[in-house]
Amino acid sequence: MKELSAAQITAAVRELCIEANYHLPADVTDCLRSCRAKEQWPVAKEILGNILDNIAVAAEGDYPLCQDTGLACVFIRLGQEVHISDDLAAAVDEGVRQGYRDGYLRASAVADPLRRVNTGDNTPALLTVELTSGDQCEITVAPKGFGSENMGALKMLRPSDGREGVKRFVLETVKAAGPNPCPPIVVGVGVGGSFDKVALCAKKALLRPLGQHHPDPFWAQMEEELLEEINALGIGPQGFGGRTTALAVSIKTMPTHITALPVAVNINCHVSRHARRVL
Amino acid sequence: MIEIKTPFTVQQADQLHAGDSVLFTGTLYTARDAAHARLCQALEEGRPLPFDLTDAVIYYVGPTPPRPGRVIGSAGPTTSYRMDAYSPALLDRGLRGMIGKGLRGREVIEAMRRNHAVYFGAVGGTGALIGRAIRTAEVIAYEDLGTEAIRRLTVEKLPLTVVIDTQGNNLYETGPQQYLEFAGQHFNQ
Incomplete structure (x- = not known):
């Protein structure tokens, strides 16, 4: 003991x-940098530059x-x-x-x-x-932050809604959120479990380092498809237009009831903060 | 880049178009949910407001506390739709500009057109950069609200984007549309 x-x-x-609150993890900063390199819409590129500048200023320790x-x-x-x-x-x-x-x-x-x-x-x-x-x-x-938290949604889908139903709900939620959650966003998705557990799955999905996928290729594939479809919506950084609407889609799943297909979407802003320590 | 200095007059407001980048210099008043509720309550009860709304600009922000030697902490925009219930009453009494981020409701946009007011966007999630651009900050009302108190700020060349102009043109609609047309032509999406 x-x-x-x-x-x-x-x-x-x-x-x-x-x-x-002062140091954004390297996985998020790296992802923002590579998205900026890929972004071709001038306003979007400029905003991603502001976001990277902000990370550098915060790291100096005076302003969160x-x-x-x-x-x-x-x-x-x-x-x-x-x-x-x-x-x-x-x-x-x-x-x-x-x-x-x-x-x-x-x-x-x-x-x-x-x-x-x-x-x-x-x-x-x-x-x-x-x-x-x-x-x-x-x-x-x-x-x-709750600008992004307030844009989350949860729905008890029917099993017959299937894979397409899950994707549709995620896309609808991101689209309705538009510029409000400070895009580019990280999209945490919970699928399965019960009304309460699915929300926790979505929140925990946001803790996964960007660039890592769901261990099951079936779900990893869906993460990639969703990311591509979200970035085809055109919302862009701050909602002013552009490719970079989301940095990543992270899905966490669990077993569920024979009648159920719970889905929860928990949105995080680009300031996707987490710090960890083992005692 | 267009430079704006306060007071932010009807003439200045009418010249701006959705999508314009501006550098804003002068006085701003901070107010979020709780301060808006109190301002509107005061209006309803016919009590004076803590600042003159004529040609004023309100910034939706709840800053972090300043470190010693600084005037303010991190100070980026909060999501604006939560102020939608209150904004028309303030616009009808002379409010000329609002700074925030995110969508506005139809009634707010109608009140903006009626009163020739502008909605600016600051980049959400860049509170460190914005905090550093604020020169002075002074609590002028509702101190008990803490971060939600009304502060008078002076800013110098704060970079903003015109999101909704006095005609009701909305960058949140036109920006993504224009990008999608560009993307369609360039990468066959």
Whole structure:
């Protein structure tokens, strides 16, 4: 049994909140650069250049990548042989509180969805814990802006809607979102499971590094087709026209019920932030 | 590149066309959802507003807190449609420009045409670049709203794109259309 203290969890979450909001992962930056090289529409090329400049300015450490420093989505893969000496959720929230304060990040959480009073410290985190084997604790912090989050959609399709039905729903969702989610976007798609699990699949799909595909060639093929079809819509960076509407489509699947074909689409903006650490 | 200096008058507004790139210099007022709700409530109750709407430009932004020695943090645009319910009332009282990102509703566009107002786009997700271009920032109302308080900003040569002009032309429609025509001719899509 490995012992981890609440203080270790808090310190890691604090640092990951700051890192994620100032430093975009290399896979996203590389993808933006290669999309800019391929883009032939002048306005689109210019905007992609602005986006790359912004990444460089943020990395200097004075200004976060985006003013929407998001709700702190925290994913923990916790080995069953790890024991944590105190309340895990409280330790994570404390890390978010310290990270958002010390990193000069925006407090964007309201305590009640209708009465809407800001909690002042961006807590609570949106925490997802998954038990795994082993003695490691892997923490991923993925701050999520809600300009893109608000453009997501979920639908319980019929099995007869099939592969084409899934694709149609994804394309309709991206098309309806248009310029709102700050294209170029990353499109996370969940397929299968149940009403709640499919949404989590879509969110987790966004954690996959750009350039990696679904392990099953059947779904990897669909990711490629969808990316091509989305980039033929013409929306382009910021919706001003162009090829680069999406950087990637990432699908995550799970078994489902004989009557069901749940599909969820979770859209991320080009500021596709995540930072990870293993304790 | 067209240079604009505030006050942003009807004459300046009418000369802009959807798709124009502009460099904006002068005063902006920040307001998002919560500040808009309060402004409209004040209008309904006949109370004075914290700033003069005549020829004013509102920027939809909720910045991050400034680091020591800086005037503001990251300050890119937020999605504009959430302000659609409030914008026509402000436009009818003299608001000349709005800066944000994303689609606007039909009623907002009608109010813009009626009042000769312009909707500008700033590049969403480039808050670090924009924050660095802001010279001064001062909270002038609703301080309790934190990031959503109304701030008076001065900016110098802030790059913007005219998305919807005073005639109602909309770059979100024409831009993708023109690109698709170009793509059709060049890569047989």
